[in-house]
Amino acid sequence: MSEPADRRYGPATVPTARGRLSAAVVEALRRPPRDLPADLGVDLDPADPITDEDLQLTLFLCYELHYRGWLGVDESWEWQPTLLALRARCERVFEAALRRLVGAPSVPAAGVAAGLAELVAADDGPSLAATLQRRADLNQFREFVAHRSVYHLREADPHSWALPRLGGPAKAALVEIQTDEYGNGRLDRMHAELFRGTLDRLGLDSGYGAHIDVAPAVTLATNNLMSLFGLHRRLRGALLGHLAAFEMTSSLPNRRYGNGLRRLGFDGVATRFYDEHVEADAVHEQIAAHDLCGGLVRAEPALASDVLFGAAAGLAVDRLFAAHLLDSWAAGRSSLRTPAPPALPPKVSLVASPEVAPPALV
Ligand SMILES: [Fe+2]
Numbered sequence: 001m002s003e004p005a006d007r008r009y010g011p012a013t014v015p016t017a018r019g020r021l022s023a024a025v026v027e028a029l030r031r032p033p034r035d036l037p038a039d040l041g042v043d044l045d046p047a048d049p050i051t052d053e054d055l056q057l058t059l060f061l062c063y064e065l066h067y068r069g070w071l072g073v074d075e076s077w078e079w080q081p082t083l084l085a086l087r088a089r090c091e092r093v094f095e096a097a098l099r100r101l102v103g104a105p106s107v108p109a110a111g112v113a114a115g116l117a118e119l120v121a122a123d124d125g126p127s128l129a130a131t132l133q134r135r136a137d138l139n140q141f142r143e144f145v146a147h148r149s150v151y152h153l154r155e156a157d158p159h160s161w162a163l164p165r166l167g168g169p170a171k172a173a174l175v176e177i178q179t180d181e182y183g184n185g186r187l188d189r190m191h192a193e194l195f196r197g198t199l200d201r202l203g204l205d206s207g208y209g210a211h212i213d214v215a216p217a218v219t220l221a222t223n224n225l226m227s228l229f230g231l232h233r234r235l236r237g238a239l240l241g242h243l244a245a246f247e248m249t250s251s252l253p254n255r256r257y258g259n260g261l262r263r264l265g266f267d268g269v270a271t272r273f274y275d276e277h278v279e280a281d282a283v284h285e286q287i288a289a290h291d292l293c294g295g296l297v298r299a300e301p302a303l304a305s306d307v308l309f310g311a312a313a314g315l316a317v318d319r320l321f322a323a324h325l326l327d328s329w330a331a332g333r334s335s336l337r338t339p340a341p342p343a344l345p346p347k348v349s350l351v352a353s354p355e356v357a358p359p360a361l362v
């Protein structure tokens, strides 16, 4: 539980509770591991689990124990049986909501790669990327980046849970993708570090988990979905399907995000994360659909529908995320839980050179 010397890489500070369940978990995590009340969460029945602040934060609190942990929290909480039981109750509700949202996608005769392509082609969500490219102002762009930082500062980590669960061609394909995500072992090329440069340039706190408190339930849900799939071996097909859909819908939006930042006057450090993904994900999408998901289904044909479920769920929750941002902005509101994302703390030293200030708003 010692304080890390460098807070850029986590652990994050325990977030503020958003309701009864998350309050019980936050309170418990402040102390040494002990049993939670046996009935905690047994009556869980939110109207919309995907946008329920208390449920999504509770899941996020539980899942983060398996990533970087929480600042000041005893690491033994990770496997505390009654906390795992509570997590399982939350997961049942969340997974059921995801399955209601997307149904059971059928696998076309042409195979799982064709099924993925069909899902992506039918993805008619609101174009957040077009708005960011053409119209979003600096504050809106900063909000978008704050939302996405919850994932991008640990980019690729949830999908790495699949590695020990795979063998053969699918494993080789996942290693190929993840190697790029992790910068081929070079810190300054890791995608998470490229994103830190974007945060720095936009004057935002680039510490790991710095924006969790301002991220609404739907943003946490886009992350919790990956953790749910990643931490359950039975959902390995869904995890790979999620990754494939992510890669297959990445190249064009990332070009637009980069162009949006250039329109606002930002330099190559700010846009590098997005520019990198234009090229990289054009390659990754092929590997992910054919070698990774195709390879998995050739080895384990029964997982084909899970692959498509994971892809459909990822796309659907991302549509909800995009709609939340666009609806908030159309109504003249912030899309965050507080009006502004946390600014860059003055004392933190950063990886990317932060000397160049973001352009002034005109
Ligand atoms: Fe990436």
Ligand SMILES: [Fe+2]
Pocket: 181, 247, 280, 281, 284
């Ligand atoms: Fe990628």
